[in-house]
Amino acid sequence: MQIANPKQLNKIRKEYLAKQDQYPKKIMVCCGTGCIANGALKLVDAFRDILKKRKIKGFTVEALKETGCHGFCEQGPLVVIEPDGTFYSKVKAKDVEDIVEKSIKKDEIIEKLLFTDPVDKKKITKYNDISFFKYQKRIALKNLGKISAHSIDEYIAYGGYQALAKVLSKMSQDEVIQEITKSGLRGRGGGGFSTGRKWKICKDIKAEAHYVICNGDEGDPGAFMDRSIMEGDPHAVLEGMMIAAYAIGAKQGYIYVREEYPLAVTHLEKAINDCENLGLLGDNILKTGFSFSIKIARGAGAFVCGESSALMKSVAGEVGEPRAKYIRSVVKGLYDQPTVLNNVETLVNVPIIIDKGADWYKKLGTPKSSGTKVFSLVGKVRNTGLIEVPMGITLREIIYDIGGGIIDNRPFKAVQTGGPSGGCLPESQLDLPVDFDTLTEVGAMMGSGGMIVMDDRTCMVDVAKYFLEFLVSESCGKCVPCREGLFQLLKLATKICEGRGEEDDLEKIEKLSDNIILSSLCGLGKSGPNPIMSTLRYFKDEYITHIKDKKCPAGVCRDLITYEILDNCTGCTACKPVCPVNAITGNKKELHVIDQNLCTQCGACFAVCNFDAILVS
């Protein structure tokens, strides 16, 4: 069936909702990549088996939903019983029977599957009472965990494609652009450029063709917001692209997804196919004369292909190397035609803005950074995962309210934002509002939304070295400052970590960084020195201690530390067998000793000691 007009869209919606209303309860099984890795698909099978065998009043397989990612992957697999919002974590296939018998047939809660708050150790029954979810404002992630990830009917039923219908039937291209510009939406991929302005520039250029590309090449280590959206709400991405295409006059769109995201590719492919079957993609969409189709371009997972000009080369089938952008890609992009490249998260905000209006959207966030931002909160916090918060929230609120504070109550040391080319911020910056401009001002950046929390056992020189290693291996190697400059920065950081640092090294780092920033070809090189510059800015003392005292205060750099066993050793012998070089001697129930000549500072003993009897210094 092809949908001929917005009325038919509403009909599908009403019919589907009426069908769903028959079921007083629904089982939502999270089928994001994280939960699947932990066995979510086994749960789905188990539920299906039981529901096939048993007849339950008011409940059938139709009420079992495979949803997108909730973002709380570390607690997965997750099962939520709606409409009550009962939240079960770390569910196993053997628990399925219990869930059906107790929580579906009856209204009982299964205590052992409830989430335990890491701070007050209390069991929490409902989704919305968990601090990880409670303080979030879910706009871009609104459908994740709430609807079945691969059903177009469900997407339509919960308001999907209404914005598209509105745009096609009631708004001119300029009105769409004005609305998006007015909303203040800025690029969520890291650049922070006004989305509306980008569209306007593109639309105003006369050309053979205009293109829309969705950037799903999320390459920051630990970041998975775009993946989750593409997997869990693929239609929102398509709808955003369709609206963008209408606004700029594009007939062809591409979604650039990395090959490492197979589930995202599968779900997007299905979504595109479903849209084509319903006449939401293809020729003469909703019989309004607007034609648009979308292809998926798969990337091989090079970090640099997230950069616009490299990405466009890769889409065109060439080697993904950036070019100088003295002529911007919005003017001359894919196949040298004007091209709008928007990030996944930017695009899913678009239908919401059209639906609810720019004024509504502008009320969220700060005057210069409106709306919300999705972050991937990881590191030494108690609750890790994907979160969406209004712009302007403080780092402290994110880390302590949503994240539940630092694991083991250790002291907070730094938070790294913005992915590998972002920066590290210390405790003194924790009360800063999180928005595009503030983060850039203090030497970090919003980036695509990575957020890594570090405690006092993290060495900042080592952190800089880690990110430089990543950037050096991901540099495309086209331009010298990035290829050779970042390589030499890494050499300098390694030298300091290994205790070979010299006094003028810091000055050398600063000078080299300055010149890399000024002379690199693309954003990767220009922001490459950020990890070392920002750690040097806020943690200079730590660098100096490494260089002058040859010590690593955090106890991380192997060449600068020693492990010693203290008097409170109980002689439990736990450490002895884990030492790879047999450097630990001692009898049971007697004080153990580490032979410093043999010790390689691997830290294995420290990790297994249950009595805090091993001192790193």
Next chain:
Amino acid sequence: MINITINGRIVQAEEGEYLLSVLKREKIDVPALCHHDAVEPYGGCRLCTVEITKKEWNGWSDYVTSCLYPVEKGLIVSTHSTKVNEIRKTILDLYVARHPNSPEIKELAEQYGVFETTFETIADGDNCTLCGICTRICDEMGFHAISLVGRGHGKIVAPPLNEAPPDCTGCLSCALNCPTNFIKFKDEGDYRTIWGKKFELITCSQCGKKTITKEFAQYLSDNRDIPYEYFEICDECHRKQTALEMGKIANWTREEQS
């Protein structure tokens, strides 16, 4: 034509032409290792970076590679400002660290006062600066026999799968245009070897000297509409032949006149 200012002097230029060609025309010496007039600019070495500003930028300036920057009205360019020289010096310093044995790099670096690198020298650093002139020329010739392979610090120029490249015709465009003479080839007797592939050379039917490879002659004859036989005589003998023909024509004219 538009007016731009370079180092305080007003200069005429075509709107949209690349700044480096204006600088070259005006005989302003700016280093450019990855630039070659035969191929599209690349922007890899960054040595041709200059400082640009405009009146309306209110004192703000930017650093751009002149090889890729299209000139526009009112552009004010400094090719050797303190900051520009510092950038070039840093890049050359990095080059010297990577290619400690290259005389070409050494000479250029010394012009900017870099006599030894301040960075860690790459002991096994070869002389390939990854400027991509060879691969771009090869593409331009229509062969696509070699390319830049890999990424970052481990990037190299290589034929596909590091095997003798099937599309190479042994034309030597890569080797003869390499700014650091890194690409090696060997002409021995009837054969030429480059990129691990052996080619048979044509012997000039007149003087017996070796000319181009059979593959290259075949390629030119197939694609440029030149008969293969043309390549069986070397350039020098072609010229001798032409002179002889011209002489004959002159003689006829003389004979006719007398």
